[in-house]
Amino acid sequence: MTRAAIGIGSNLDDPPAKIRGAIAALEEAGRVVACSRFYVTQPWGKRDQPEFCNAVALVETQLGPRELLHTLKDLERRLGRVPSARWGPRAVDLDILYYGDERVEEPDLQIPHPRLFERAFALVPLAEVDPRYAAAAEGLPREERETVALMSDDQEQASGVTTPLVDRVRALTQAFLETDLIRLRIEDANEDSIELRRRPSAPAHPHAATDGAAAQPPPPVHLDAIKADLVGIVRFSRKPVAEGDVLEGDRELAYVEALGIRNPVRSLGAGRIATVRCKDGQPVEYGQVLFEIDRG
Amino acid sequence: MFKKVLIANRGEIALRINRACRELGVQTVAIFSEPDRNSLHVRHSDEAFCVGPGPVPRSYLSIPNIISTALITGCDAVHPGYGFLAENARFAEICADHGLTFIGPAPSVIAAMGDKATAKRVMKEAGVATTPGTDILASVEEARAAAEQMGYPVLLKATAGGGGKGMRAVHAPEELERAYASATAEAEASFKDGRVYMEKLIIKPRHIEVQVLGDSFGNIVHLGERDCSVQKPSHQKLIEEAPAPNLPQKAREALHEMAVRACKAVNYSNAGTLEFLVSGDQVYFMEMNTRIQVEHPVTEMVYDIDLVKEQIRVAAGEQLGYTQDDLRASGHAIECRVNAEDPRNNFAPAAGTLTNVVFPGGPGIRVDTHVYSGATVPPFYDSMIAKIIASGATRDAAIARMERALRETVIEGVNTTIQQCLEILATEQFRSGHYTIDFLPSLMQAVPVA
Numbered sequence: 001m002t003r004a005a006i007g008i009g010s011n012l013d014d015p016p017a018k019i020r021g022a023i024a025a026l027e028e029a030g031r032v033v034a035c036s037r038f039y040v041t042q043p044w045g046k047r048d049q050p051e052f053c054n055a056v057a058l059v060e061t062q063l064g065p066r067e068l069l070h071t072l073k074d075l076e077r078r079l080g081r082v083p084s085a086r087w088g089p090r091a092v093d094l095d096i097l098y099y100g101d102e103r104v105e106e107p108d109l110q111i112p113h114p115r116l117f118e119r120a121f122a123l124v125p126l127a128e129v130d131p132r133y134a135a136a137a138e139g140l141p142r143e144e145r146e147t148v149a150l151m152s153d154d155q156e157q158a159s160g161v162t163t164p165l166v167d168r169v170r171a172l173t174q175a176f177l178e179t180d181l182i183r184l185r186i187e188d189a190n191e192d193s194i195e196l197r198r199r200p201s202a203p204a205h206p207h208a209a210t211d212g213a214a215a216q217p218p219p220p221v222h223l224d225a226i227k228a229d230l231v232g233i234v235r236f237s238r239k240p241v242a243e244g245d246v247l248e249g250d251r252e253l254a255y256v257e258a259l260g261i262r263n264p265v266r267s268l269g270a271g272r273i274a275t276v277r278c279k280d281g282q283p284v285e286y287g288q289v290l291f292e293i294d295r296g
Numbered sequence: 297m298f299k300k301v302l303i304a305n306r307g308e309i310a311l312r313i314n315r316a317c318r319e320l321g322v323q324t325v326a327i328f329s330e331p332d333r334n335s336l337h338v339r340h341s342d343e344a345f346c347v348g349p350g351p352v353p354r355s356y357l358s359i360p361n362i363i364s365t366a367l368i369t370g371c372d373a374v375h376p377g378y379g380f381l382a383e384n385a386r387f388a389e390i391c392a393d394h395g396l397t398f399i400g401p402a403p404s405v406i407a408a409m410g411d412k413a414t415a416k417r418v419m420k421e422a423g424v425a426t427t428p429g430t431d432i433l434a435s436v437e438e439a440r441a442a443a444e445q446m447g448y449p450v451l452l453k454a455t456a457g458g459g460g461k462g463m464r465a466v467h468a469p470e471e472l473e474r475a476y477a478s479a480t481a482e483a484e485a486s487f488k489d490g491r492v493y494m495e496k497l498i499i500k501p502r503h504i505e506v507q508v509l510g511d512s513f514g515n516i517v518h519l520g521e522r523d524c525s526v527q528k529p530s531h532q533k534l535i536e537e538a539p540a541p542n543l544p545q546k547a548r549e550a551l552h553e554m555a556v557r558a559c560k561a562v563n564y565s566n567a568g569t570l571e572f573l574v575s576g577d578q579v580y581f582m583e584m585n586t587r588i589q590v591e592h593p594v595t596e597m598v599y600d601i602d603l604v605k606e607q608i609r610v611a612a613g614e615q616l617g618y619t620q621d622d623l624r625a626s627g628h629a630i631e632c633r634v635n636a637e638d639p640r641n642n643f644a645p646a647a648g649t650l651t652n653v654v655f656p657g658g659p660g661i662r663v664d665t666h667v668y669s670g671a672t673v674p675p676f677y678d679s680m681i682a683k684i685i686a687s688g689a690t691r692d693a694a695i696a697r698m699e700r701a702l703r704e705t706v707i708e709g710v711n712t713t714i715q716q717c718l719e720i721l722a723t724e725q726f727r728s729g730h731y732t733i734d735f736l737p738s739l740m741q742a743v744p745v746a
Contacts, residue, residue, distance in 0.1 A: 231347055
């Protein structure tokens with residue numbers, strides 16, 4: 001087991017959330033034994049970049065230095081997936097600051113990190129989790145030291161997976177209202193999905209009530225997925241549900257027929273059927289989404 | 297021949313079965329757990345169904361979901377591979393109840409061979425040499441009398457046992473009482489069956505097994521033996537070879553003859569393996585595995601036969617179509633198991649992402665694996681990620697090829713047993729071909745890998 005310090009940085013797409021994700025993912029490299037608080041760093045050099053968020057984690061790892069590097073690069077690739085810009089900048093940077101007492105001097109890997117003692121964004125959080133670096137952090141030139149500041153609780157708490165969703169829903173709602181669409185559904189690679197509808201949507205006169213609804217946009221919703229919990233053939237119940245149906249309470253939506261037994265699929269509460277993601281008579285696997293319910 | 301086979305397994309053996317089906321023109325249905333969604337066995341099958349989450353009891357042992365998958369996809373047979381449900385007689389019966397052919401022997405044979413005491417009795421009746429031993433012991437007094445009679449050291453074994461659970465070596469009379477109590481308690485806890493029996497403990501034996509194959513017309517052949525004596529202290533096999541080196545011809549013939557006789561006695565069909573302990577010229581039946589084995593490729597290499605295809609063919613009702621005289625072994629083959637575990641950390645299984653994977657190639661090398669660069673090794677399953685098989689005209693040639701192949705292999709992201717296999721191949725003892733099941737445990741003690 002070797003203790004390694006990993007510098008984590010992000011300036012894209014909700015950096016604190018990205019950093020939290022990176023810390024969780026570091027479990028693939030070893031056991032995370034300590035983690036600094038989050039810091040905001042003024043971008044260095046390029047001024048048109050957004051602020052960076054930085055932290056340092058200590059990891060107890062069985063991986064060798066090069067294996068660790070490969071694992072980190074792989075994590076960067078996976079964590080850095082930004083749906084809007086496939087080949088865009090990496091959302092997360094992971095650097096080995098030190099690896100036990102080892103020194104590595106190779107073209108693509110230098111340990112300890114060669115600029116560790118010059119960069120406040122690495123040294124200041126590192127000093128927090130490893131007191132051996134406290135003196136070095138204190139000794140940084142003042143202008144360098146001032147490029148980093150502890151992230152306020154507000155900043156940290158304002159971030160999170162819901163923030164971009166809220167922003168996106170707000171922008172989408174605006175765009176939605178400028179059209180005469182009655183329903184807009186967007187899914188992204190993270191399996192988040194958003195659906196907007198003008199209400200009320202009486203099936204007999206789908207357009208009748210839309211005029212008044214424009215002034216009052218539907219609240220953004222997160223859909224609740226009803227999944228198959230066994231392998232079989234899905235069959236709709238005698239009174240099949242359709243998209244838009246409002247459920248007063250818990251109700252059987254369909255059943256999965258397996259080995260001659262009907263296993264009910266229930267709505268698990270009230271809501272509105274947002275989508276029907278299966279066809280009557282279709283084979284379904286474990287965990288397959290059958291219906292999505294808007295609980296709002 | 298079958299139209300569509302459900303492969304009730306994962307990993308390299310699922311892929312191995314898929315390959316055999318493909319070559320026979322049979323369609324395949326893979327099953328997988330959620331973390332295995334991107335495994336190669338899923339990618340190469342015609343259809344694939346998720347049957348549950350990562351933990352084995354809820355996915356690869358979920359009989360209802362597996363049978364349901366077979367039924368809704370219109371399969372006519374199920375291949376169980378090894379491990380999981382492969383030796384579960386109840387599963388074989390359930391398959392039959394649903395009109396699915398279980399690719400393996402009859403459920404009654406699986407059940408008989410799965411119970412070690414019954415298996416031994418059946419073998420004894422067929423005239424197969426078994427280790428001196430007792431029936432199920434009723435009390436510690438009975439155990440004491442039996443031990444006095446056969447002489448120490450003795451071994452207490454759980455009748456429902458496996459994986460070393462409920463097994464205790466007893467070297468002297470004063471150890472017996474405590475060993476009996478802990479063996480029965482462990483057997484009860486592990487298998488809900490506390491019954492134990494006693495065997496003579498054979499000191500420094502070799503573990504040699506015989507491959508057999510039978511059809512449903514009573515034709516049975518053997519495909520020689522494999523030496524699996526390179527085992528970890530946990531009895532897990534690491535390196536296997538065929539044929540067994542330095543085996544006296546008399547012992548070899550006795551093994552083959554006994555294996556065929558035993559199979560005829562139980563009317564065995566499909567592929568199976570009889571495991572023996574060999575000490576000098578003495579040969580003792582240990583147990584029978586009623587399924588394909590991990591190490592089957594070494595036999596395939598020296599006999600130039602596809603055992604998995606043969607399994608499918610005979611299960612579909614075809615005749616073997618050849619006799620013992622038609623079968624000739626040639627050359628030598630060795631298999632090294634590449635396990636994702638850390639030899640430097642007490643062989644703890646390692647999970648993680650394989651960041652870079654390059655497998656060897658060239659003449660005489662075969663690689664059976666389900667992993668690739670970027671694949672993840674989930675923490676729920678067996679640690680084996682690949683088998684590397686080297687064959688050559690002679691044992692020395694096969695060893696040289698294996699060393700070369702292991703050095704070509706790159707696996708980054710997890711620690712593996714490759715280095716340990718190289719260390720074993722380099723020892724004088726392995727090269728001489730004179731080793732017993734004590735070889736690896738004592739090597740691991742003598743040279744602590746730092």
